[in-house]
Amino acid sequence: MFIKSRQVTTNRIVRPDGGFNVVRKGLPSSYWGDLYHVLIRIQWHKFILLITCGYLVANALFALAYLCGGDGIENAKPGNFFDAFFFSVQTMASIGYGAMYPKTYYANFLVTIESLLGLLGLAMATGLMFARISLPKARVMFSNVAVITPYDGVESLIFRVGNERQNWILEAQIRLTLVRTEVSKEGNIMRRFYDMPLVRSNSPVFALSWMVMHQIDQASPLYGMNLEKIIENEVEILVTLTGIDETVSQTIHARHSFIAEEILWNMKFVDILSKQRDGKRCINYSHFHDVIPSSKDL
Known part of the structure; x- marks a missing residue:
């Protein structure tokens, strides 16, 4: 059974399209104060x-x-x-x-x-x-959901990234950050940022798809958390990708985020890589976002 993902844009810093979901008030300068930047954006x-x-x-x-x-x-x-x-x-x-x-x-x-x-x-x-x-712009596709499932015997957070262009992104690097709401002993509410180390955080040539994995061990900020705690702490997982577009030889950036409604337990992504009869590798983007129950739930 395939499960279609859903898009949620509330209570998050980064929207699914990579834009910031933050309202700025009280700035001394007007929106048109930086006219050149406005006309570019x-x-x-x-x-x-x-x-x-x-x-x-x-x-x-x-x-x-x-x-x-x-x-x-x-x-x-x-x-x-x-x-x-x-x-x-x-x-x-x-x-x-x-x-x-x-x-x-x-x-x-x-x-x-x-x-x-x-x-x-x-x-x-x-x-x-x-x-x-x-202006270089990345055409990078992020999976609509992230999954938490065992991989090589270790509970892992996994999501998928794909390059939509017919070229390579050289020296691609992905960074994962967990953001959650915490209350200090003095009662101050603040949003704290925690780095999430990856199994592989860089790729010399990013051309097809990339399964990004974070192992949930004792050093992970997700360790011991379930869906209820993730919702209670307003957890958001920020994803940033940088690399060099080989066509224009310029650095490109892409952003995405996952919130509680977009994190699925005990699911795994559908395999989208295959080989054709002539030996060429094929990637099927039509199932890029699809997930199925992991083996232990079948």
């Missing part, structure tokens, strides 16, 4: 919408400025906003069709300013586009 559709709105607003303002100077554009209808707007578009983009052109000192002065701002705006927009496109 926002989603593509928001970035395109912001650039488009900025472009239209800038041309609209210059159109109003041209209209304030009276009849300063040759072959444009006096007082017509749309003629002034499209003349501004041609000027800012350095198109210069020739049908409309400035005929007064005031209009030529505005054209000079707009041409300069257009060059600067084009350079900045191009730089931002390149920075966003060239």
Whole structure:
């Protein structure tokens, strides 16, 4: 019997998609105080919408400025906003069709300013586009659940990681951290972090899948804990992966976390690796998240 995993996004620091699930309040600076960082991080559709709105607003303002100077554009209808707007578009983009052109000192002065701002705006927009496109991003798949089951006679926490790209992640390293709520003798509530050593924490070439294992021995922060204690202590297991993308030769990062609802006892992952008739290895991602009862429960 296959058990399908479930996604839970409450009471956690890191969301399943790798984003932070923390609300920040009381910061002295505004969200837009670090504009470059915001423009790099926002989603593509928001970035395109912001650039488009900025472009239209800038041309609209210059159109109003041209209209304030009276009849300063040759072959444009006096007082017509749309003629002034499209003349501004041609000027800012350095198109210069020739049908409309400035005929007064005031209009030529505005054209000079707009041409300069257009060059600067084009350079900045191009730089931002390149920075966003060239920003290395990991396409790493984490299993929706982690399992606790015996492996080689030792109770172990196990989850699966897969590389979704058709290339290698070189010198891949995984770090596991347990976060739980503790109360000090003075009654102070705090979130404590504990390192969780792995059976294998690095891989020279990460191309297919990776079974990440943490042995629950006496040195493990999970030792002696059951599901009720994990829920009571608000335990969250943070996963961070770093490596070098061989295609772009840049460091990539990926994050994930598991909470109590995503940790299953006495289950094991379905085998997804096989060999084809020609001897090539095959990985079946359609069963990447599936688990079945471990042998002792069959």
